[in-house]
Amino acid sequence: MTGKALKRALIITDAWSPQTNGVVTTLESVIRLLPEQGFEVDVIHPGLFSTMALPSYPEIRIARDPWRMGAMIEALRPDTIHIATEGPLGLWARQWLGRRLVPYTTSLHTKFPEYIAERTGLPVGLGYRFLRWFHRPALHTLCTTESHRRELEQWGLRDLVVWGRGVDTDLFRPRARRPRRWPRLLYVGRVALEKNLEAFLRLDVPGDKFVVGDGPARATLEARFPDATWLGYLHGEALAVEYADADVFVFPSLTDTFGLVMLEALASGTPVAAYPVTGPLDIVLHGVTGMLSDDLGAAVRGALELDRAACRTYAQTQNWSCIAARMARHFVAIDWRDRPPARHGFGLSRGAT
Numbered sequence: 001m002t003g004k005a006l007k008r009a010l011i012i013t014d015a016w017s018p019q020t021n022g023v024v025t026t027l028e029s030v031i032r033l034l035p036e037q038g039f040e041v042d043v044i045h046p047g048l049f050s051t052m053a054l055p056s057y058p059e060i061r062i063a064r065d066p067w068r069m070g071a072m073i074e075a076l077r078p079d080t081i082h083i084a085t086e087g088p089l090g091l092w093a094r095q096w097l098g099r100r101l102v103p104y105t106t107s108l109h110t111k112f113p114e115y116i117a118e119r120t121g122l123p124v125g126l127g128y129r130f131l132r133w134f135h136r137p138a139l140h141t142l143c144t145t146e147s148h149r150r151e152l153e154q155w156g157l158r159d160l161v162v163w164g165r166g167v168d169t170d171l172f173r174p175r176a177r178r179p180r181r182w183p184r185l186l187y188v189g190r191v192a193l194e195k196n197l198e199a200f201l202r203l204d205v206p207g208d209k210f211v212v213g214d215g216p217a218r219a220t221l222e223a224r225f226p227d228a229t230w231l232g233y234l235h236g237e238a239l240a241v242e243y244a245d246a247d248v249f250v251f252p253s254l255t256d257t258f259g260l261v262m263l264e265a266l267a268s269g270t271p272v273a274a275y276p277v278t279g280p281l282d283i284v285l286h287g288v289t290g291m292l293s294d295d296l297g298a299a300v301r302g303a304l305e306l307d308r309a310a311c312r313t314y315a316q317t318q319n320w321s322c323i324a325a326r327m328a329r330h331f332v333a334i335d336w337r338d339r340p341p342a343r344h345g346f347g348l349s350r351g352a353t
Helices: 022-037 066-076 088-099 112-120 124-135 146-154 197-201 218-224 236-245 260-267 296-303 308-315 320-329
Strands: 007-012 039-044 051-054 057-063 080-083 105-107 141-143 160-162 184-188 208-212 229-232 248-251 272-274 290-292
Touching: 007 022, 007 066, 007 088, 022 039, 022 260, 022 320, 039 066, 057 088, 066 088, 080 088, 088 124, 112 124, 141 146, 146 160, 184 197, 184 236, 184 260, 197 208, 197 218, 208 236, 236 260, 248 260, 248 296, 260 272, 260 308, 272 296, 290 296
Parallel strands: 007 039, 007 080, 080 105, 105 141, 141 160, 184 208, 184 248, 208 229, 248 272, 272 290
Antiparallel strands: 051 057
């Protein structure tokens, strides 16, 4: 894009550093590469507001005064706007943009209804009703995989675009591995109820279990499973070393839409053991880069036999530049001088039901 002025994109997100999760990794990765697609990026995130801890998840801070965002958007007047999350900032932005008939895009990263159902017992259908309402005014909603798109369409969501995910193959790469007596089995991610981590910790297979990550369920699980090694959050080189040193990466989640950590493991040469559900089904080549089975122990035993070089080769085809390009391709231009009238379908007129 040399010699050409960059357009300005605004991303509004409730998930941002210092949070550690796949949503933050995805946003940071594409933002770094969007200038290659002709966009400089501003981010409205919780750190710009007064915050409070998310109930039952104190490490996540959410904005207490999102109404301050209107003045920020007016000051920036970006060429395009993307709402990345359905939290307080996303909700306020949806209403503000709808009242002013400003078009925008959204993205959907997690199985939010299933998470809420797991934590509260509320019906899953109620969560999807909320998602239909939230995303209906968007011109495009980016989702993670083809199987996730099909699931969302069955719940009545529309205008979906498969976005995908990438991996940093320079950071996550095969490395020298430490000597061991038993296989090293690794989990990386949030230590939370919805991640089904207990299925990994209860596995009766030969091997030493390592957990990288933290979250609201850690204290309980660490007390119940003291034989596992609990490493807390790791980042950068320290995290990459753990991926490369593992014999198998175990992904026990039943509710993730993608599972970026699986790509990071594969880039490090480590095969994946997982259940055959959305996420693993889109990422893991069964019998080549990992094993998928309703019997997670059998998946682990099978993954130990796989060729680590095949895992690395596959991961090298997954590129963050392609993901950034796909996002930019679906951005919607805003003309602040002549906002589209309500009859064109933008704003609350389209999303009020």
